[in-house]
Amino acid sequence: MVESHAKETTLALKLRVWRQRRGQPGAFEEHALAAVPTSASFLEMMDMLNEQLIKAGKDTFAFDHDCREGICGMCSMTINGMPHGPIPGVTTCQLHMRNFRDGETITVEPWRARAFPVLKDLAVDRSGFDKVIQSGGFITVRTGSAPEANNIPVPKPIADEAMDAAECIGCGACVASCKNGSAMLFVGAKINHLNILPQGQAERDRRTLAMVKTMDEAGFGNCTNYGECQAHCPKSITLDVIAKLNRDYLRARVKEFFSSTGKPSKGGD
Amino acid sequence: MNLDSKTPAGPLADKWNNHKAKLRLVNPANRRKYHVIVVGSGLAGSAAAASFAEMGYEVSCFCYQDSPRRAHSIAAQGGINAAKNYQNDGDSVRRLFQDTIKGGDYRAREANVYRLAQVSTSIIDQCVAQGVPFAREYGGLLANRSFGGAQVSRTFYARGQTGQQLLIGAYSALSRQIGLGTVKMYTRHEMLDLVLVDGKAKGIVTRDLVTGAVESWSSDVVVVCTGGYGNVFYLSTNAQGCNVTATFRAHRRGAGFANPCYTQIHPTCIPVHGEDQSKLTLMSESLRNDGRVWVPKNKVDCAKPASEVPEEARDYFLERKYPSYGNLAPRDIASRAAKEVCDEGRGVGQLVDGKRLGVYLDFSAAIKRLGEAEVRARYGNLFDMYENITGENAYKQPMRIFPAVHYTMGGLWVDYNLQSNIPGLFVGGEANFSDHGANRLGASALMQGLADGYFVLPYTVTDYLAGEKSGSRPSNDAPEFKAVVKDVNDRVAKLLSINGTKSPRYYHKALGKITWEKCGMARDKAGLEGAIRDLQALREDFWKNVKVVGSGDALAPELERAGRVADFLDFGIMMCLDALTREESCGGHFRTEFQDAGEAKRDDAQYAHAAVWEWTGEGQLPARHVEPLVYEETQLSTRSYK
Secondary structure (H helix, E strand, C coil): CCHHHHHCCEEEEEEEEEEEEEECCCEEEEEEEEEEEECCEEEHHHHHHHHHHHCCCCCCCCCCCCCCCCCCCCCCCCCECEEEECCCCCCCHEEEEHHHCCCCCEEEECCCCCCCCCCEEECCCCHHHHHHHHCCCCCCCCCCCCCCHHHHCCCEEEEEEHHHCCCCCCCHHHHHHCCCEHHHHEEEEEHHHHHHHHHCCCHHHHHHHHHHHHHHCCCCCCCCCCCCHHCCCCCCCCHHHHHHHHHHHHHHHHHHHHHCCCCCCCCCC | CCCCCCCCCCCHHHHHHHHHHHHHCCCHHCCCCCCEEEECCCCCCHHHHHHHHHCEEEEECCCCCHHHHHHHHHHCCCECCCCCCCCCCCCCHHHHHHHHHHHCCCCCHHHHHHHHHHHHHHHHHHHHHHHCCCCCCCCCCCEEECCCCCCCCEEECCCCCCHHHHHHHHHHHHHHHHHHHCEEECEEEEEEEEEEEEEEEEEEEEEECCCCCEEECCCCCCEEEECCCHHEEEECCCCCCCCCCCHHHHHHHHCCEECCCEEEEEEECCCCCCCCCCCCCCCHHHHHHHCCEEEECCCCHHCCCCCCCHHHECCCHHHHCCCCCCCHCHHHHHHHHHHHHHHHCCCCCCCCEECCCCCEEEHHHHHHHHHHHHHHHHHHHHHHHHHHHHHHCCCCEEEEEEEEEEEEEEEEECCCCCCCCCCEECCCHHCCCCCCCCCCCCCCHHHHHHHHHHHHHHHHHHHHHHHHCCCCCCCCCCCCHHHHHHHHHHHHHHHCCCCCCCCCCHHHHHHHHHHHHCHHHHECCHHHHHHHHHHHHHHHHHHHHHHHCCCCCEEEEEHHHHHHHHHHHHHHHHHHHHHCCCCCEEEEEEEEECEEEEEECCCHHHCCCEEEEEECCCCCCCEEEECCCCCCCCCCCCCCCC
16 A cells, blocks of 8 residues: 655756736746645645745736636646646646656746737636627526426436536636637537526527627637647536537527528527 | 614514515616625625616626636535425425524524525525526436435535536626626726715725726625635635635724634645645535544554554544544534644644644545445545545545635624615625524525525615615715725735735735634634734734735736735734634634533523624724624524534
């Protein structure tokens, strides 16, 4: 039996970290950081770097982070070229330093995507995602107007599939990893969550059309099946949500074309 | 301080309906003339903001995160209670009420708790209609599970991500209103002060975290749903940004702060691994169903691997002390027992700061009994999470756990309408004190946040607005607003100008060390008095020696942290004072002087009240007031788990 907690080792690292002010060009800064415990998380390592910078009277690196347990979707670092780093299925905050080697050089960048402009250093503006949701990523139900919950049976396989898609935390790693800066994994996940549920049928077509339109307007690119998004998604959302998004989009467009008004407002099936 | 609870008359079961029938209304055509500010976008804030906008009010919502979807409600794992009685196992509104008031150790307001139980059923309806993917049975109907402190299965859940799914439901309702233009959403904005005009809350002052701009916002009413203050302990299960600033700034403007000493410690968190740790991670309590908790009997064995400690040298201390509940003893009792054995020097795991703070949670007996496959089926995701964080395989060696701060029951004092003692300032969710007494039951936080946001505030805020003349709100450049903007700017400038030698995080850690050791799981008079002195000294040092790098006109995380730590320092003193002056033990508040062989010993004759603190000025200790808790239909009893 191997019991690992007895030995705690530390790393000496060389860090190349992106420094940028809003609206200005950025550049890498190099910093050496010693005695990083392997038990620390990646963000705790960044905290150590920032404390070292404060001691030297220098500005810290701004980065987004909040829950530090992999669910809020706020943390967003490209580590050695990979959004959320080298370990599949985790966010930056869940990445631990035991996955790095002593003496290693680590490159830390923000999300790199046209639709996510840099606010400062490693923090970017992801409000494009919110705009997509605001245009249709919901089921219209006013507070107080809901029917009794068990009046809407949802077959378990459908509920489970919706839940798989709903696991998306909206972090943006899919966009950051995509050569096209496409948000289709994010949009596809939301479409799959809502469009397959019985509650989501009334707005199925208009939801799909509105979200895709907003996605395009927000500057996100299109999917050309690289599959990088799936590889870097911390919640392991799979590419099939994009296929289903395309199917629902086609369906809505065809119905729109053949409808008498040319509008999708007639709703679902 | 006016602490009239405004609890309606009549039998408990009828109070809310009778009260709703009497609340005043605002004509639909007039609603758009009122501006409602909602601060915070968690379950309570998002739900309230969306509901107000659907009703027709003009709404502005503020959050410090980059999107309203990221508020820390998202991290709740377990579930949400509701008295649906879908399991036909005898649940009812009254049972949920009784469990919640007992769980709170009889320190919550009876009428509020009853209302919470009543509206719980509507929450589930609302969330299902929004598309929240709750767990289902094969027939397509909703599944339930049981949770601590209850003898019925009333907990609804969405895998281990119930909070996330409920928040996304509320966020989607809010997003719909933002898209329609009825809510203006201000992300990356932090509320730094409250503006009062003629004694009423009429707006807030915020700092735009991206540009540094300090701005004021005028409104007819302010609704604060900014969560709890667990980060006063530095290490907690809270998100890094969670803070007390919004509620504490309101407190400084006159709002009473109730029961700050009521904090909840969760027993099954992953232990501290080192000095640079920033956060504690909770694992579901369900682990205690099959894991056995132990430490070595002898200190000399503590540094050895668990496998080298023979069976007869292990102390299964929960099974020994609480034979009938064993490893399933309630949260507070299990937490304190773990602390005791670690204080005796029998803790396990890494040495951090000269101590080993951890106990084993051992699954070897369960693996022998059930097989590894079954244990994996039940807890696989938790074992994976544990391995990801610690690098240890819990199928091969025992997990290590230690208690951590998880939730805070205290908060701004509110009456039955969720209005603070400042007219026009309403408080929802964890930010208020009203429903959980001295201890919160599992799966009740989500219920309360959504109850307040969807089904209480829309009624009670409307009643308040009906009494305010539409169009009467002050202009944004009224002298009252300018004065508060100046206060905020001065404070930001001061923090940036001290240019001392120690970082804001240094002070936050030092603060957490004091509060955790002296006002954590167990408290006593001497410790609390010492803590207050230490915190006063730390506060003085902070304002002389803090170093805040960055600039006021850009994203400046150190400045944000410094402002929050400054408020936590003042707040920590108040929390310790509250713990010192409550000379009894109840729920999460355990005074070692007041116990019956390890059990909390309440003093109902002296302390069946909410303690409400009034700000008395910079550097002064706050003043204590009380709201007596009147129990009309509840018999107070003593908890026993032996």
